[in-house]
Amino acid sequence: MIIMLVNVGVKRLDSGRVQIFVAKPQYDPNPVQTYASTEKIRVVLLAFGIEEEIVKTHLELLPKLNANEPLTFPPREIPQDVLWAHGFKL
Secondary structure, three states, X not given: XXXXXXXXXXXXXXXXXXXXXXXXXXXXXXXXXXXXXHHHHHHHHHHOOOOHHHHHHHHHHHHHOOOOOOEEOOOEEEEHHHHHHOOOOO
């Protein structure tokens, strides 16, 4: 199993949709996936192993931010197959 150290973040778009972005530290571009609801984002973030309380807090803050303003999580190790299963090909 390949484990990857990645930065994960979320942002709300002008359209009201929300995005998750994932990147290896100091790499560009960032793969992104866009979702219609924060509930779908919550499922993916939990699959990434981010603790439920942290996910809840971040998603509560998201509507208070300006559109396209990123909200990031601390870097974390996520198995590559989990990233790929959710469309993040790093």
